[in-house]
Amino acid sequence: MVNKTIPIIIIFSLIACGLHAVMLHMPFNNYLISSIIKIIIFVLCPMIFFALNGKKHGFAEMFSKGDVKNIKRSFLLGFGVFSVILIIYTIISPYIDKEMIIDALENNGINSGNFPLVFIYIVLINALLEEIFFRGFVFMTLYRAGYKHCAYVYSSLLFAFYHVAILRGALTPWIFIFCIFGLAVAGLIFNELTVRCKNITGSLIVHISANLSLNLIVVYYLYLK
Numbered sequence: 001m002v003n004k005t006i007p008i009i010i011i012f013s014l015i016a017c018g019l020h021a022v023m024l025h026m027p028f029n030n031y032l033i034s035s036i037i038k039i040i041i042f043v044l045c046p047m048i049f050f051a052l053n054g055k056k057h058g059f060a061e062m063f064s065k066g067d068v069k070n071i072k073r074s075f076l077l078g079f080g081v082f083s084v085i086l087i088i089y090t091i092i093s094p095y096i097d098k099e100m101i102i103d104a105l106e107n108n109g110i111n112s113g114n115f116p117l118v119f120i121y122i123v124l125i126n127a128l129l130e131e132i133f134f135r136g137f138v139f140m141t142l143y144r145a146g147y148k149h150c151a152y153v154y155s156s157l158l159f160a161f162y163h164v165a166i167l168r169g170a171l172t173p174w175i176f177i178f179c180i181f182g183l184a185v186a187g188l189i190f191n192e193l194t195v196r197c198k199n200i201t202g203s204l205i206v207h208i209s210a211n212l213s214l215n216l217i218v219v220y221y222l223y224l225k
Helices: 002-024 031-052 068-095 098-107 115-144 148-162 173-197 201-224
Strands: none
Touching (some): 031 115, 098 201, 115 148, 115 173, 115 201, 148 173, 173 201
């Protein structure tokens, strides 16, 4: 079964990300419906995989037996990531088109009226969902099956390109490329945290920190600028 791990993981993860991308470009733009569908897709694919492989505790393993010392260090790293994102934004903000961001948000069903709830969802629930899928499911399964290099490369690239459907149309081409590259690097960092912490708790802490800073930027565009 180990020899089949790579193609099965790739097929399941590509199907999930592909369905998510298709959903984002369908005519409706109700963020609540999109979020519910995404939760179903990103939970159902790992669930089917774990069931087929006889892993009754597949989800529980993502949080079990963590390295407490490295998990605590993740809070410091999270603060650093939070600060760096805001600093980078300050530098590149003159090159960001506000209208492109507002239009992209509206195309995804996000506006000033529902953003307070969207803010909470993205920072907490969406971060957890993506960590379960990209690190707990894709990365940890490949890594523990012995395909360590593949686990690092594939999961980080998938994490970056998964965001293409989300960011497309929201940024100018060069800023877009910069963000996708940054997301791939972030994926590698999250993977390393998963290895060091022995579960997804550390990467989740940093992911929440990153989402918090990014959503504060959105708050600025929606309500202050």
